[in-house]
Amino acid sequence: MKSRSPGRIIGMGMNYFTLSVVSVIMLIPFLWMLSTSLKEPSKIFVFPPELIPSPIRLENYTEVLANTPFHLFYWNSLYIAILVTIGTVMFASIAGYAFARIPFKGRNFVFLLLLSTMMIPNEVTSIPMFLFMRALGFINTHVPLIVLPIFGAGGIFGVFVMRQFFLGIPKELEEAAMIDGCSRWRIYWSIMLPLAKPAIATLTIFTFLTSWNDFYDPLIFLNDRELMTLPLALSLFTDEAGTAWHHLMSASVMATLPLLIVFFFAQKQFIEGVSMTGMKE
Amino acid sequence: MESNLNVPLSPEQRKAKPRRNPFQKEANVAGWLFVSPMVLGFLALLLGPLLLAFYMSLTDWPLLGEPTFVGLDNYRAIFQDEEFWTVVGNTFTFAAGLVPLNIVLALGLALMLARRLPGIGIFRTAIFVPVMTSLIVWAIVWKYLFATDTGFINQILQMFGITGPSWLYNPQLAMPVVIVTSVLKNVGLNMVLFIAALQQVPVQLYEAARIDGAGKARQFILITVPMISPTIFLTTLLTIIGSLKVFGQIYVMTQGGPGNSTKVLVYYIWEKAFKNFEFGYASALAFVLFFIIFVFTLLQWQYRKRWVFHEE
Numbered sequence: 358m359k360s361r362s363p364g365r366i367i368g369m370g371m372n373y374f375t376l377s378v379v380s381v382i383m384l385i386p387f388l389w390m391l392s393t394s395l396k397e398p399s400k401i402f403v404f405p406p407e408l409i410p411s412p413i414r415l416e417n418y419t420e421v422l423a424n425t426p427f428h429l430f431y432w433n434s435l436y437i438a439i440l441v442t443i444g445t446v447m448f449a450s451i452a453g454y455a456f457a458r459i460p461f462k463g464r465n466f467v468f469l470l471l472l473s474t475m476m477i478p479n480e481v482t483s484i485p486m487f488l489f490m491r492a493l494g495f496i497n498t499h500v501p502l503i504v505l506p507i508f509g510a511g512g513i514f515g516v517f518v519m520r521q522f523f524l525g526i527p528k529e530l531e532e533a534a535m536i537d538g539c540s541r542w543r544i545y546w547s548i549m550l551p552l553a554k555p556a557i558a559t560l561t562i563f564t565f566l567t568s569w570n571d572f573y574d575p576l577i578f579l580n581d582r583e584l585m586t587l588p589l590a591l592s593l594f595t596d597e598a599g600t601a602w603h604h605l606m607s608a609s610v611m612a613t614l615p616l617l618i619v620f621f622f623a624q625k626q627f628i629e630g631v632s633m634t635g636m637k638e
Numbered sequence: 639m640e641s642n643l644n645v646p647l648s649p650e651q652r653k654a655k656p657r658r659n660p661f662q663k664e665a666n667v668a669g670w671l672f673v674s675p676m677v678l679g680f681l682a683l684l685l686g687p688l689l690l691a692f693y694m695s696l697t698d699w700p701l702l703g704e705p706t707f708v709g710l711d712n713y714r715a716i717f718q719d720e721e722f723w724t725v726v727g728n729t730f731t732f733a734a735g736l737v738p739l740n741i742v743l744a745l746g747l748a749l750m751l752a753r754r755l756p757g758i759g760i761f762r763t764a765i766f767v768p769v770m771t772s773l774i775v776w777a778i779v780w781k782y783l784f785a786t787d788t789g790f791i792n793q794i795l796q797m798f799g800i801t802g803p804s805w806l807y808n809p810q811l812a813m814p815v816v817i818v819t820s821v822l823k824n825v826g827l828n829m830v831l832f833i834a835a836l837q838q839v840p841v842q843l844y845e846a847a848r849i850d851g852a853g854k855a856r857q858f859i860l861i862t863v864p865m866i867s868p869t870i871f872l873t874t875l876l877t878i879i880g881s882l883k884v885f886g887q888i889y890v891m892t893q894g895g896p897g898n899s900t901k902v903l904v905y906y907i908w909e910k911a912f913k914n915f916e917f918g919y920a921s922a923l924a925f926v927l928f929f930i931i932f933v934f935t936l937l938q939w940q941y942r943k944r945w946v947f948h949e950e
Contacts, residue, residue: 376750376761379747379761379765380765383826386768389783390779406790448675449676451675452673452676456673461667461668462662462666467677474688476879476931477684478883478924480885480904480908480924481921484691484911484920484921484924485686485687485921486683486687505683508682512679570773570774572773572885572886576889577912588774588775589774591778592778605778606782609778609779612775613771613775616771617767620770628762
């Protein structure tokens with residue numbers, strides 16, 4: 358920072374003003390969601406709109422929990438996201454390590470093949486996948502929602518991220534271990550994997566987030582309400598009752614809040630992870 | 639054979655592949671074992687379905703009953719399908735609206751937020767939080783804010799004595815509304831990528847330019863843009879591809895309507911496949927989408943060489 362001329366100060370003030378306006382627009386949906394989730398049904402559309410409702414109606418939350426299998430939606434979303442994340446990190450790191458460090462025959466060809474399919478839209482393969490899963494009896498189960506992301510574009514993205522990371526680790530570490538007679542698996546498991554924590558953290562957050570928010574696959578593969586994940590269940594709320602906004606908003610708050618809390622604590626790492634990998638879903 | 643492929647190898651890797659390495663056999667076995675879960679999964683769950691999808695696109699494949707091979711009939715039908723052209727037009731309208739808006743806004747915000755100023759973290763977080771949020775929740779809330787009589791936007795307008803339009807039920811306005819809300823949802827992601835790129839531009843370049851008497855605007859055009867052009871290229875490409883695949887917000891906010899004014903390609907594919915159960919036709923549509931995305935990727939790749947300043 359050089360001199361603080363009046364021009365500079367005005368410029369900074371304008372920056373702050375612009376940023377505040379954009380931030381407020383970004384936060385309106387959340388404030389509105391929160392506010393409506395605490396309103397009495399009759400007060401939702403009152404004019405002029407009141408931001409802080411009076412009285413505050415917490416029953417909107419308990420009613421959603423009592424009238425819908427909301428705990429099931431939560432549980433479905435949670436355990437599917439956890440399994441997808443564990444599977445992705447596991448298989449992607451093993452394959453990423455091999456692509457980075459084991460000079461096996463056919464390696465470049467296979468890696469290129471994997472990479473080139475990352476561009477294929479999910480929608481192209483989802484139709485035969487639906488028939489395939491139907492033939493195996495997996496429609497209306499969580500199997501496709503767990504297996505497909507691990508080996509689909511998300512998994513391949515994981516392989517890519519992990520490979521990049523392993524390429525950057527000095528080779529000497531491994532060579533020393535090999536001279537000592539370590540197997541490839543032990544080198545991977547006891548030396549490389551512990552070093553890969555930053556890459557694993559990034560991949561974990563990314564994968565969990567993508568799975569938690571996924572909408573298209575549950576829409577295709579699930580029918581029963583009890584099996585639904587949060588995004589799908591929420592989208593059905595709007596269909597059947599355009600009137601129950603207070604319930605829909607409290608459900609949305611409950612679906613969003615855990616992620617925002619996690620984000621609040623992990624934001625630095627996550628934003629760094631995004632810039633580090635330079636990629637998105 | 640492999641050496642013809644364009645995969646960048648580090649010098650160590652090149653050295654690690656001598657002709658007759660006594661460890662080569664061990665490396666082959668270990669390597670293939672390590673990648674086998676991923677490769678088998680890939681063959682069964684991506685490549686297999688992809689080939690089957692292509693075969694399906696050449697058939698008449700109803701939900702029940704036998705598929706019949708019809709050759710290129712589906713593709714021929716697509717080009718005569720008026721709804722298809724509307725849908726493609728809508729998809730490109732969406733992309734043409736979203737991509738420039740997203741990139742310009744993301745870059746503008748990044749320029750303001752790349753510096754270390756007090757309180758900057760709060761703004762970064764506020765703009766990034768929607769990226770974390772479920773697209774469906776985001777779309778539901780905005781649908782509500784844009785409701786005709788009772789929505790927040792129209793209530794605000796009414797405070798100024800303006801009767802707001804019925805945003806999502808107006809064929810002229812529905813698409814712009816979807817575009818703007820989509821930009822707000824995802825602009826934070828591109829912003830973060832731009833911030834990372836801006837922070838890597840050497841400060842000395844700006845200092846030298848300032849000594850030469852270059853103003854802010856010239857510095858931006860002569861230094862900033864060329865230095866971050868790889869990131870601009872990458873984000874633009876990814877945003878275009880993402881926007882061609884838009885689905886969730888359309889499903890929630892408009893269901894393709896009013897009329898067909900917001901019906902996009904993926905929504906049309908989904909409708910044909912999972913509402914009408916015309917799997918063959920839907921598969922052919924999906925391959926048209928694949929082809930469009932493929933062309934964009936290739937075009938971008940070609941152009942990149944002309945205007946991207948430095949490549950790694």
